[in-house]
Amino acid sequence: MSILAILEQRPNQQGTPEWNRMSFETLAAAQQLAEEMGTAASAAVVGKGIGALANELSSKRLEKVYAVEHDLLRDYTPDAYTAALRQLVERVRPTLALFPHTYQVRDFLPKLATALDRVAVSDVVAHRVENGAPVLVRQLFQGKVNVDVRFASAAPNFASLQAGAYRADRLAEGSAAVEAFTPQIEAAQIRTRPLDLFRESQRAVDLGAAEIIVSVGRGIKEAENIPLVQKLADALGAELAASRPICDAGWLPMERQVGSSGQTVAPKLYLAVGISGAIQHLVGMKGSRTVVAINKDPNAPIFEIADYGIVGDLFQVVPELTAAVQKAKS
Amino acid sequence: MKIVVAIKQVPARDSQLRVASSGKWIEDTDLTYEINEPDAYALEAGLQLKEKHGGEVIALCAGPARAAQTIREALAKGADRAIHIEEEEIGAYDPLAAAKLLAAALAPEKPDLVLTGLQSDDLGYGQTGVILAELMGVPHATIIMQVEKQDGAIRMKRELENGWFQHVEMPLPALLTIQSGISKLRYATLMGIKKAKTKEIRRLAPAELGVSAANPRISLDRVYAPERTKRTQLFDGAPQEAAAQLVEKLKFEARVL
Numbered sequence: 001m002s003i004l005a006i007l008e009q010r011p012n013q014q015g016t017p018e019w020n021r022m023s024f025e026t027l028a029a030a031q032q033l034a035e036e037m038g039t040a041a042s043a044a045v046v047g048k049g050i051g052a053l054a055n056e057l058s059s060k061r062l063e064k065v066y067a068v069e070h071d072l073l074r075d076y077t078p079d080a081y082t083a084a085l086r087q088l089v090e091r092v093r094p095t096l097a098l099f100p101h102t103y104q105v106r107d108f109l110p111k112l113a114t115a116l117d118r119v120a121v122s123d124v125v126a127h128r129v130e131n132g133a134p135v136l137v138r139q140l141f142q143g144k145v146n147v148d149v150r151f152a153s154a155a156p157n158f159a160s161l162q163a164g165a166y167r168a169d170r171l172a173e174g175s176a177a178v179e180a181f182t183p184q185i186e187a188a189q190i191r192t193r194p195l196d197l198f199r200e201s202q203r204a205v206d207l208g209a210a211e212i213i214v215s216v217g218r219g220i221k222e223a224e225n226i227p228l229v230q231k232l233a234d235a236l237g238a239e240l241a242a243s244r245p246i247c248d249a250g251w252l253p254m255e256r257q258v259g260s261s262g263q264t265v266a267p268k269l270y271l272a273v274g275i276s277g278a279i280q281h282l283v284g285m286k287g288s289r290t291v292v293a294i295n296k297d298p299n300a301p302i303f304e305i306a307d308y309g310i311v312g313d314l315f316q317v318v319p320e321l322t323a324a325v326q327k328a329k330s
Numbered sequence: 331m332k333i334v335v336a337i338k339q340v341p342a343r344d345s346q347l348r349v350a351s352s353g354k355w356i357e358d359t360d361l362t363y364e365i366n367e368p369d370a371y372a373l374e375a376g377l378q379l380k381e382k383h384g385g386e387v388i389a390l391c392a393g394p395a396r397a398a399q400t401i402r403e404a405l406a407k408g409a410d411r412a413i414h415i416e417e418e419e420i421g422a423y424d425p426l427a428a429a430k431l432l433a434a435a436l437a438p439e440k441p442d443l444v445l446t447g448l449q450s451d452d453l454g455y456g457q458t459g460v461i462l463a464e465l466m467g468v469p470h471a472t473i474i475m476q477v478e479k480q481d482g483a484i485r486m487k488r489e490l491e492n493g494w495f496q497h498v499e500m501p502l503p504a505l506l507t508i509q510s511g512i513s514k515l516r517y518a519t520l521m522g523i524k525k526a527k528t529k530e531i532r533r534l535a536p537a538e539l540g541v542s543a544a545n546p547r548i549s550l551d552r553v554y555a556p557e558r559t560k561r562t563q564l565f566d567g568a569p570q571e572a573a574a575q576l577v578e579k580l581k582f583e584a585r586v587l
């Protein structure tokens with residue numbers, strides 16, 4: 001019995017593998033589940049040239065770190081990843097393999113689980129352990145309803161974890177041996193040809209890496225009012241983001257959209273300005289450590305997940321807040 | 331090109347949901363249903379490909395008798411024919427069993443391309459398409475923004491996270507899951523609605539397909555309303571005062587400044 005966290009990296013533009021931040025949330029979840037289930041956690045990182053990343057994990061409280069390496073794993077393809085991970089899972093035989101619920105994992109995890117005649121529980125937001133077995137919590141109907149899910153199959157089982165559901169800063173330190181694992185993959189097995197990675201706009205924004213995000217919604221009323229919120233973002237050293245209607249209207253580029261159809265973020269501070277908090281927005285930001293809402297409607301759902309709130313007219317509150325932040329930082 | 335679009339009927343997006351007394355699902359007596367929004371975009375993508383390259387679009391749906399309404403709408407929008415796997419208890423199928431139903435129904439069709447939405451608005455597993463591809467033994471790609479047909483192959487634009495995209499190529503036959511909001515959805519025309527009445531809907535039963543919901547790999551134990559986990563501290567003084575109180579809290583309590 002053991003937990004295996006399968007972590008995600010992607011080569012940067014220089015070709016050096018870099019962590020997807022969500023990997024550490026998965027690692028923390030694996031440690032937590034292992035402790036509660038009375039077993040040990042291990043981790044795996046998949047790719048090419050990932051030795052440095054694997055070594056980084058050797059200072060964590062893990063039984064083992066598997067460096068799953070192959071030339072054909074340099075660029076992600078569902079065929080190569082599934083082949084490699086199937087062999088790893090068959091070799092390590094974990095009770096439960098955990099993944100971050102990234103776009104990449106969504107692309108291959110159902111294939112991997114199907115190949116092993118299992119069903120992965122995707123997009124998990126919480127868990128508890130009952131009689132030694134995990135009960136996983138998922139959301140239905142875009143977050144309106146929760147459901148408890150159990151595995152009905154023997155090990156190995158699979159689950160992916162929603163961004164922000166587990167806290168990466170609760171990672172336990174320790175030491176772990178790194179073991180190389182070389183899967184058997186043939187080039188002929190790979191049917192898809194991954195081509196260029198690109199961004200569409202000049203201003204590349206990585207909201208996922210932002211520590212503070214100021215996000216603006218319909219309450220801002222007109223494109224001409226965006227600079228008001230930009231000033232607050234500048235004062236906080238924050239990235240500016242928006243709910244879908246703002247991006248659909250073209251007031252901010254799509255790459256700044258947070259929510260189910262945009263990016264999922266989990267910054268230290270998320271400040272929602274004039275955002276009512278439709279569930280499609282909430283799923284993209286509710287993992288934020290601290291949420292502040294400014295809205296004129298005291299019944300806006302955003303207040304249900306806000307730690308702090310100001311009920312008021314954003315056109316009055318935001319300039320005062322900008323000034324107060326500047327004062328506090330000076 | 332022969333294109334199959336797998337669509338699902340789900341409760342309408344603005345539905346007020348109540349947990350059923352059984353605690354196993356939601357109260358579904360007064361609900362209205364509609365096509366799963368991402369599937370509507372998959373259908374649109376299929377219809378556009380057909381318009382450009384010719385061929386046929388077949389709508390495939392597993393669901394209760396009420397799903398016939400959603401199937402008819404797909405036909406009215408331009409699908410040529412449909413396959414309805416009639417199953418009143420479709421909720422008892424886990425994603426693997428549901429995909430097995432779809433795979434068995436479309437096997438004799440030998441489509442060049444299978445399209446579906448990236449996830450459903452009700453269960454939201456986001457897995458059916460990928461499982462279906464694995465069962466069919468064809469390559470797949472998910473969260474697709476654009477599809478371009480080439481000679482015996484397709485080239486796609488995939489959405490990645492944080493504003494990144496990637497082009498991917500693969501041979502046909504293949505399966506794609508389509509991102510919501512990538513195009514403008516068409517409405518059914520009056521002519522389309524009229525024509526739909528004469529189009530074929532083939533009805534299949536799970537038993538003829540040799541698939542059942544028995545021995546699920548996962549089980550849904552209990553459905554419940556999410557608990558409110560946070561208590562909001564509200565500052566309701568004058569804007570200047572409220573702003574100062576908030577900054578104080580952010581600095582010394584939340585320690586995020």
